Amino acid sequence: MQKISIAGKGGTGKSVLTTLLAKVLKEMGYRVLIVDADESNPGLYRMLGFHHGPSDLIDLFGGPRRVMELTREMGVPTHPLDNEKIYLRDIPGKYLMATDTLKLASVGKITGAFEGCACPMAEVLKTFLYRLFLKEREIVLVDMEAGVEHFGRGVERYIDTLLILVEPSFESVALASKINL
Numbered sequence: 001m002q003k004i005s006i007a008g009k010g011g012t013g014k015s016v017l018t019t020l021l022a023k024v025l026k027e028m029g030y031r032v033l034i035v036d037a038d039e040s041n042p043g044l045y046r047m048l049g050f051h052h053g054p055s056d057l058i059d060l061f062g063g064p065r066r067v068m069e070l071t072r073e074m075g076v077p078t079h080p081l082d083n084e085k086i087y088l089r090d091i092p093g094k095y096l097m098a099t100d101t102l103k104l105a106s107v108g109k110i111t112g113a114f115e116g117c118a119c120p121m122a123e124v125l126k127t128f129l130y131r132l133f134l135k136e137r138e139i140v141l142v143d144m145e146a147g148v149e150h151f152g153r154g155v156e157r158y159i160d161t162l163l164i165l166v167e168p169s170f171e172s173v174a175l176a177s178k179i180n181l
């Protein structure tokens with residue numbers, strides 16, 4: 001139950017719930033890593049009380065073009081850290097906004113026109129979640145992008161628990177049912 005993702009239709013409260021869960025888990029004595037996996041919305045760091053976000057993890061992996069080259073060549077992007085497993089302490093400081101008990105990482109954002117799709121971010125997210133080794137009382141919350149694209153890309157294979165948020169609309173319930181299949 002250490003890697004938890006928060007998913008659902010746009011605007012259902014994923015980022016707010018991620019923030020509240022982080023606060024509660026922190027108070028319960030867990031060290032919490034939040035992974036911002038929303039390639040569009042930039043503001044999760046503000047909800048968490050930081051003044052700016054961390055550098056994008058995708059840059060740690062060599063940037064979008066390199067990630068896709070490696071994905072084509074090897075199936076998954078190779079991370080640039082030495083060990084097969086990634087420990088929280090291995091991640092260079094600029095890729096984490098941090099307090100004593102709470103850390104924020106961000107996969108990467110679409111920032112410009114004609115930049116291409118978000119596939120490289122998804123590959124980085126999968127590799128990062130797969131290789132991230134958590135110690136006792138460390139927990140990861142992944143604030144997902146809206147919709148079901150991450151399911152199509154198989155991101156959920158690398159998490160332990162999925163929380164699906166629903167608002168009282170047909171689209172929201174239909175999407176949650178689809179996710180729950």
Ligand SMILES: Nc1ncnc2c1ncn2[C@@H]1O[C@H](COP(=O)(O)OP(=O)(O)OP(=O)(O)O)[C@@H](O)[C@H]1O
Nearest residue numbers: 008009010011012013014015016017038041145146
């Ligand atoms: N439990 C709640 N009760 C009332 N308002 C809420 C609740 N949760 C979230 N909101 C409000 O709903 C709006 C959307 O919340 P939030 O940004 O967390 O959604 P999201 O699912 O992350 O959206 P997106 O898909 O755009 O990332 C915000 O204005 C937030 O303040």
Ligand SMILES: [Mg+2]
Nearest residue numbers: 014015038041
């Ligand atoms: Mg959000």
